[in-house]
Amino acid sequence: MMRIPLSTPDITDVEIEAVAAVLRTPWLSRGPRLAEFERELAARVGVAHGVAVSSGTAGLHLSVRACGVKAGDEVITSPFGFIASANAILYEHAVPVFVDVDPVGLNIDPERIEAAITSRTRAILVVHTFGRPAPMPRILAIARAYRLAVIEDACEAIGAKVDGRTVGSLGTCGVFGFYPNKQITTGEGGMIVTGDPELAAMCRSLRNQGRDEGEGAMSDAHARLGYNYRLSELACALGIAQLRRLDTLLAHRRAVAMRYHERLAGQPALVLPAVDAAGSQTSWFVYVVRLAPAFSGEDRDWVAAEMRRRGIGCGRYFPPIHLQPHVQAALGHRCGDFPVAEAASARTLALPFSSHITDDELDDVCETLLNLLASCDL
Secondary structure (H helix, E strand, O other), rough: OOOEEEEEEEEEHHHHHHHHHOOOOOOEEHHHHHHHHHHHHHHHHHOOEEEEEEEEEHHHHHHHHHHHHHOOOOEEOOOOOOOOHHHHHHHHOOOEEEEEEOOOOOOOHHHHHHHHOOEEEEEEEEEEEEHHOOOHHHHHHHHHHOEEEEEEEOOOOOOOOOOOEEEOOOOOOOEEEEEOOOOOOOOOOEEEEEEHHHHHHHHHHHHOOOOOOOOOOOOOOOOOOOOOOOOEEHHHHHHHHHOOOOOHHHHHHHHHHHHHHHOOOOOEEEEOOOOOOOOOOOOOEEEEEOOOOOOOOHHHHHHHHHHHHOEOOEEEEOOOOOOOOOHHHHHHOOOOOHHHHHHHHHHHHEEOOOOOHHHHHHHHHHHHHHHHHHHHHO
């Protein structure tokens, strides 16, 4: 147990009562809260359809499959992020084709995408890393030119915007995640959002063991190989209550990020996370600093270990996906293949971050971090 944990969910009596209310009904799965959660989140994003699933990873997997990606096809994506983005492609025996990231925002570099497109490319899976929107106008233009699907991994980015539009609504489909460290949580869970009714219907079928749903469908007919990727009524009730507080939660998290900025600005040992790019609005998922280039990966690891030893949660976000053992074994990548992602990954440090971290805790985190950095033998 950390005295200052890396993350904590923001749960109030409203959420607790919403979950308790479900327990007083006969509906624990596939009930009215599911449809309500899907409807409210889709409306918030500005699309017609929402499909709730058991995790963000499940949402990415179903999106890849519903977009028609098959074995041997290629999907362009980022090597910097959580492993789920690549796993969702590998589940379908397709090939993740990594494109290095830009050194400021750490999202996929659109200027490198076209060189990675081949005759087997079927989609671009865009990750909005750490809640900062990827450069979607350029990515969408490339996708249109080559007739590629665009799957937005917005699992870390609910509420983020590009030119006034919410991420998740810009591509063919988008996916949100609701793990406890996210901006809103359902415990475990995720949501696919899309304006395409056929894609939404396919995802609803796939999440429920391949059953076709809707008017005239046989309830016991399984039209395709599917999965149990359903989200419970309890989780949906929690999600509805959290979603209705989203603006407040996002504002609190932005305020925490700005308080970190105030305390750490001007420190030569640190590269602070980029704030909003022109025309975009970040949704603060985490607060990740990078140690300056003078520091090594070993320095970062020592600082992280010392922070944890002193009761302060921290994380190394993220190891390069292409060098994860099972990905490396499948695709044969080596160190140096994506140098920008690798250089960033070696020096990232996620600091404790939640909507209700106190000023005293922030002071403690920052003072401890700066003292440890000062003690490194450069």
